[in-house]
Amino acid sequence: MTLGERVRADFPILSRTIGGRPLVYLDSAATAQKPRLVLDALRAYYERSNANVHRSIHTLGEEATELFEAARDRVQGFIGARHREEIIFTKGTTEAINLVAHTWAGRALVEGDEILLTEMEHHSNLVPWLLLARERRLRLQYVPVTEDGRLDLEAFDRLLGRRTRLVALTHASNVLGTVNPVADIVKRAQAAGARVLVDGAQAVPHLPVDVAALGVDFYAFSGHKMGAPTGIGVLYGRREVLEPLEPAFGGSEIIKEVWLDRVTWNDLPWRFEPGTPPIGSAVGLGAAVEYIERLGRDTIVAHETALLGEALARLAEVEDLQLYGPRDTAARVGVVSFNLPGVHPHDLAAALDADGVAVRAGHHCAQPLVRRLGVVGTTRASFAVYTTSEDIGALVAALRHANELLGLSRLRSSAR
């Protein structure tokens, strides 16, 4: 029995049907399904320990604080951070990146400074920098994507200049699945005096990530793509980089003392967590980490890589199907984008849904990349620990079905 078959029973939603057919969920890159361990942790938290954190002098408040901070410790261990105060809870990846734009970058970058991005960024790692660049008159540069969907590292070296203060890139592309050589990029960037921010939204659910070994300055990711609830994410920041920074947003929790005319700031990490945090969701994130650690990250990688290889091989046999991204499964997570010529991605996704197969279609919040591919969008299947060979089989069958009804092969047969 493969890992996918073994763990399916851990995910209650996978037993539901869509239009009388079993659900084939291939949209985990958008959001992953939740294991029972997470659902149970949420229920237990709200049924037994719910209270506000940090200043409640009663049993429930102490329990809630302990559970909330234990989740932080678990995340710290999970991503290899050296210190617990380097783990800042945010709403998700987007808020984490914006937090860097509003704190470190907002303070350090001046007119004429450059931020080096890539053509394969999600809008979440583009728009905050476009906004900041407009406000501060910064220059944005982009590492191009090669024909086979990788970063052009020669161009990276050319673009990395004296004025480059920040390199901000995705660890794994949400459209192509490409895993970027982050450790190598960090070395080159830091040697040039630039800081590095990595968008880990698509990497953390799938790959072992060790932020200290990678040497990154900032690393952002979301809980909901790895089995936790929505509304919780993480900004990892190196302690030396975070320590001198002032908060981005005012409120409770971020302060040590408040007078009518001045404040002093709280310690890390709470300085960047204003207001009541999403306590239950953080507890759920801790449980999601526990679930992944119980299965073993290497086991998950082996399972998903095997599935990806199988998917690429079987999809290549679907008539007319155009596949994007690297063919080498070692440099890729379980995300596969494709198109049927003449069929709009949304029509294809709707046709697949009618066969019970849930995929994502459109620009995937990466319009510059999709434009670079020369298409209006793609249809994307993405895998997780619970994905099976049967799911891939259902996708391939549904694609053939859709191709008969909407695709070029139908036009060819009617022309005969």
Next chain:
Amino acid sequence: MCYGDHVGRLYSDIILDRFKHPRYFGELPEPDAAHEDVNPLCGDRIRVEVRLDSGAGPEVEAVRYRGDACAIALASADLLAEMVEGRPLGEALQVDRDALLAALQAEIRPSRLRCVTLPLDVLRTALNAVPARS
């Protein structure tokens, strides 16, 4: 014509027919009004061009559209063009979402309603920009 059951549930024969065999897809030389817009949810883009007759009316003489869009949006644009051609400007502006939905003869899910209304919004913007004639 039978398109099979599964896509049939999503896409009526009318949608599939207009998608496969559009009547009004194309462009007009020197249109009197034109507009183009995108659906921010999906990035689909539709351009609508209109020629008005030279009478005092004025009447919508011809409509053409083009763009990168899904079957629902393209079918909607094609039907809309048919519904407004030959009608006085004021009447053309009266065509609304419900009329289009009725013409499409399909149950459109909430997530795809914007695909139906994108051509309508683009056409209305184009027509509303036509200066009143003396």
